Amino acid sequence: MSSKFDVVIIGSGLGGLVCGYILSKNGMKVALVEKNELPGGCLQTFVRKGVKFETGMHYIGSMDEGQPLQRFFRYLSLDRKVPLSRLDQDGYDIVSYMGDRYAYANGQEAFTDTLARYFPKEKNAIRLYIHRMESIAERSPLYSFRNLENPYWQDSTNMQIGVAEYIRSLTQDDKLQNVLAGIMPLYGGVAGKTPLYYHALITDFYNRSAFRFVGGSDVVVQLLSASIRDLGGDIITGMPVVKVNFNDRMATGVTLLNNEFIGASHVISDIHPSILMDMVDTPLIRKAYKQRISNIKQTLSNFTVYIKFRENKVPYLNYNFYHYPMSSVWDGHFFYMHMCDAPEQKFVRSAVLFESMGWEEVARWKDLPLGNRGAEYEDFKARKAQKMLMNLEKQFPGTITHIEDFWTSSPLTYSDYTGTLEGSMYGILRDKNAYSQTFISHRTKVPNLYLAGQNINAHGIMGVIIGSVLTSGEIAGIDNLIKQIQNA
Numbered sequence: 230m231s232s233k234f235d236v237v238i239i240g241s242g243l244g245g246l247v248c249g250y251i252l253s254k255n256g257m258k259v260a261l262v263e264k265n266e267l268p269g270g271c272l273q274t275f276v277r278k279g280v281k282f283e284t285g286m287h288y289i290g291s292m293d294e295g296q297p298l299q300r301f302f303r304y305l306s307l308d309r310k311v312p313l314s315r316l317d318q319d320g321y322d323i324v325s326y327m328g329d330r331y332a333y334a335n336g337q338e339a340f341t342d343t344l345a346r347y348f349p350k351e352k353n354a355i356r357l358y359i360h361r362m363e364s365i366a367e368r369s370p371l372y373s374f375r376n377l378e379n380p381y382w383q384d385s386t387n388m389q390i391g392v393a394e395y396i397r398s399l400t401q402d403d404k405l406q407n408v409l410a411g412i413m414p415l416y417g418g419v420a421g422k423t424p425l426y427y428h429a430l431i432t433d434f435y436n437r438s439a440f441r442f443v444g445g446s447d448v449v450v451q452l453l454s455a456s457i458r459d460l461g462g463d464i465i466t467g468m469p470v471v472k473v474n475f476n477d478r479m480a481t482g483v484t485l486l487n488n489e490f491i492g493a494s495h496v497i498s499d500i501h502p503s504i505l506m507d508m509v510d511t512p513l514i515r516k517a518y519k520q521r522i523s524n525i526k527q528t529l530s531n532f533t534v535y536i537k538f539r540e541n542k543v544p545y546l547n548y549n550f551y552h553y554p555m556s557s558v559w560d561g562h563f564f565y566m567h568m569c570d571a572p573e574q575k576f577v578r579s580a581v582l583f584e585s586m587g588w589e590e591v592a593r594w595k596d597l598p599l600g601n602r603g604a605e606y607e608d609f610k611a612r613k614a615q616k617m618l619m620n621l622e623k624q625f626p627g628t629i630t631h632i633e634d635f636w637t638s639s640p641l642t643y644s645d646y647t648g649t650l651e652g653s654m655y656g657i658l659r660d661k662n663a664y665s666q667t668f669i670s671h672r673t674k675v676p677n678l679y680l681a682g683q684n685i686n687a688h689g690i691m692g693v694i695i696g697s698v699l700t701s702g703e704i705a706g707i708d709n710l711i712k713q714i715q716n717a
């Protein structure tokens with residue numbers, strides 16, 4: 230391996246892989262360094278007893294011809310190579326709230342008409358809502374490919390309006406307020422904090438079209454990794470970066486756990502910025518910056534039950550199910566998704582059941598060894614899983630009799646495998662009350678050290694890809710990248 234690269238990237242999650250692909254494609258010699266044996270971060274899947282489970286990428290949107298994600302998939306040479314299965318257009322998401330089920334349908338008219346069947350007096354408010362979601366999303370330059378004269382533009386207005394307060398201003402119907410907030414698990418929403426901007430982007434993204442990966446999202450990792458290697462890049466796995474090296478002006482490379490130094494002209498970090506700060510010891514990064522980053526709270530983590538069903542017993546659900554047992558959706562939920570392993574699937578073989586969980590519930594076991602955290606932790610997980618499965622049974626009677634086996638993961642698992650702080654699902658918690666303090670730029674005070682990944686720009690497949698283009702644009706020229714994407 231050559232010891233001098235144009236770019237070294239810390240972490241091979243989606244953000245690292247997309248930066249690696251873009252910069253390799255632009256003629257740079259790139260090295261990605263990943264602490265785990267497998268690249269992919271949240272896009273990793275795992276197999277138990279012959280069935281595959283997704284860990285952190287269950288469905289995607291905007292993949293019809295010309296839609297925002299499809300444009301990027303084309304540019305990343307992923308389009309048509311990633312098998313997808315369309316979710317039910319009449320109800321890709323079902324929100325179960327206080328005993329009733331509400332469908333989100335694709336397209337603005339269908340969304341409005343479908344929800345208006347439950348809330349006939351509120352049809353105008355629903356229409357206003359879904360149009361506003363689109364208009365906010367459309368203002369984001371790399372999402373819509375409009376207003377490209379300033380691709381780094383940030384929607385500071387909608388980052389300072391709370392999603393819960395916006396929805397309250399739209400309608401006095403308490404039930405409708407909760408139903409419209411029904412996808413809050415997709416961004417780990419907190420009432421009074423989460424900005425409208427993120428809700429709008431995600432709502433519009435899935436409202437245009439919604440799909441599951443057929444056979445798992447790890448295909449994205451395989452394709453991007455193969456392209457990076459074909460373009461001359463290196464992906465080093467099973468080796469954590471422990472330090473970023475500097476001279477008195479800039480970063481010079483990174484040091485790995487085995488003490489190897491990888492020199493590079495540019496360093497990109499795809500890991501949680503707080504964790505990066507522990508690897509950075511230079512006067513170029515001020516204490517106040519480190520302090521600001523370490524003060525930001527994290528989005529919640531979750532407890533997951535991975536379920537294997539007996540063959541040909543449980544009909545495949547072509548939608549995602551968000552269940553809210555309390556009078557406010559902001560106070561607790563579970564969500565349930567089937568995995569698609571073949572087109573036109575009739576029965577499901579594997580499913581995931583999530584419930585949000587804070588780090589404090591598992592923190593007491595954090596220093597015990599992975600895979601051997603003791604009987605008390607095992608008992609905690611078993612009790613939690615049983616409770617969640619009983620709740621699932623209430624919503625889908627007869628389901629649990631068809632479970633062949635199940636496995637669980639807790640916030641400790643996310644922390645162990647993806648290295649996110651406190652096992653947080655989506656990284657830092659953006660707060661409309663402290664917009665500038667909870668917004669992290671992809672630039673740092675070090676001229677050749679950049680940040681990528683879900684803590685920059687936005688989380689999720691769309692947010693991370695857009696963020697990676699912006700980060701890579703600092704090195705390869707943003708106007709150049711925009712032209713390449715337009716011409717792809």
Ligand SMILES: Cc1cc2nc3c(=O)[nH]c(=O)nc-3n(C[C@H](O)[C@H](O)[C@H](O)COP(=O)(O)OP(=O)(O)OC[C@H]3O[C@@H](n4cnc5c(N)ncnc54)[C@H](O)[C@@H]3O)c2cc1C
Nearest residue numbers: 240242243244264270271285287288470648682683689690
């Ligand atoms: C449960 C769950 C469900 C989700 N569902 C969806 C969904 O359905 N649709 C969607 O669009 N998004 C979803 N997301 C969000 C999405 O998966 C993430 O926003 C995105 O994948 C994050 O990518 P990333 O590159 O920022 O970080 P990560 O995927 O966290 O990658 C960071 C990488 O850095 C590595 N690393 C950490 N420390 C070091 C070190 N010291 N040295 C080297 N490597 C290191 C990690 O091992 C990891 O591979 C979900 C997330 C979760 C957790």
